[in-house]
Amino acid sequence: MSGTTAESNPDRKTRVTVLVALTANLVIAVAKAVGGLFAGSPALLSEAAHSVADSLNEVFLLAALRRSRRPADRRHPFGYGKERYFWSLLAAVGIFVMGGCFSFFQGFEALRNGTEEKLSGYVAGLIVLGVAFVAEGVSLLRALHQVRAQGGASGLRDPALRTVVAEDGTAVLGVTLAMVGMALHMVTGQVVWEAAASIAIGALLVFVAYVLGREARDQLIGEAADPELRGRIRALLEAQPEIDSVEALFTMMTGLESTLVAARIDLVPGLDSEEVEEVAVRIKRSVARMFPQAREIFLDVTDRRAQEAGQSPAATGERGGA
Structure with a gap:
């Protein structure tokens, strides 16, 4: 219900x-x-x-x-x-x-x-x-x-x-x-x-x-999730083979059992725009599956090759339950 x-x-x-x-x-x-x-x-x-x-x-x-x-x-x-x-x-x-x-x-x-x-x-x-x-x-x-x-x-x-x-x-x-x-x-x-x-x-x-x-x-006023949860989310992101580095990770408790997660990540070189989108969707679903309290998940994704070519990075967001 x-x-x-x-x-x-x-x-x-x-x-x-x-x-x-x-x-x-x-x-x-x-x-x-x-x-x-x-x-x-x-x-x-x-x-x-x-x-x-x-x-x-x-x-x-x-x-x-x-x-x-x-x-x-x-x-x-x-x-x-x-x-x-x-x-x-x-x-x-x-x-x-x-x-x-x-x-x-x-x-x-x-x-x-x-x-x-x-x-x-x-x-x-x-x-x-x-x-x-x-x-x-x-x-x-x-x-x-x-x-x-x-x-x-x-x-x-x-x-x-x-x-x-x-x-x-x-x-x-x-x-x-x-x-x-x-x-x-x-x-x-x-x-x-x-x-x-x-x-x-x-x-x-x-x-x-x-x-x-x-x-x-x-x-x-927007308290962050506890350090243990933040550490586990960061570890999961860093373990993804397509992520070169996690530049920033932000969390905010939006309720007793719900947390907003926003991360700025750099992807490994060589991914085209379609691959970037697929990787972002897969990562967000992995986070939502591992951490059910992460109800809203947003990724600021940067493809280094696209950035070097002068294109803007892709920012993606998805509800954690999607």
Whole structure:
């Protein structure tokens, strides 16, 4: 199948992982918000903002999974694969604005105005955080299991899965910070501990947002394929008997499973124009067969004899699946 109905098995698993994270975050956000208002806890309210941000980000990631699968059309001849990176960038912005900034605000407000909590408030807050820790941990384990199933570090190439892992890992650490801050506030009576926990959560979210945003930016502006893949493509080209030298090789990821390949090659002397065309077609098909992710392949072919005779070099391009 093709078009919007075509979906790979890893995408189906990623969708389930995102839905698990979304369900957990929605339930936890409500519990944290109610518990934070009841307890008057800045750390717990910061964690509620964190969960709301994560929930919105999961919606962005679901949109990314759906929209990035649309087939190429006249306006977007290289397809919609980069939609994945765009929505991941929005998720990073959401973490920064809704999670990080609100956590900083809660922390500084607690330091400025102080807050009073009753024992029942502490108990309610710690119970909510304990439930949140378990739920976030389950979601994180689900995401990590999928990462391992998809080849470990290579599974994190998917920005949707990478974002879920980062969010869940940050959530587990954030809940831990909030619990420590609330416990120290209860023991010492000093709100500075909860305020510090809230500010620390904010700093953690800003850092994660920066890392995720930087990776999405690199992929949006045209990141090259990994060096190992580039090396293998170059080796295949150099092994062709008709190629005298590979002058330049350019690659760009146009989606999670698609890469554009463009090479400038010099052919051995003595090939006529018809042979040059046949060689170019054969080489491009060899690259497409060996590297299925090379969806678009373009060769800038130069015949030295034609060049010496003052003729222009032939530039050829072909879709990788042809």
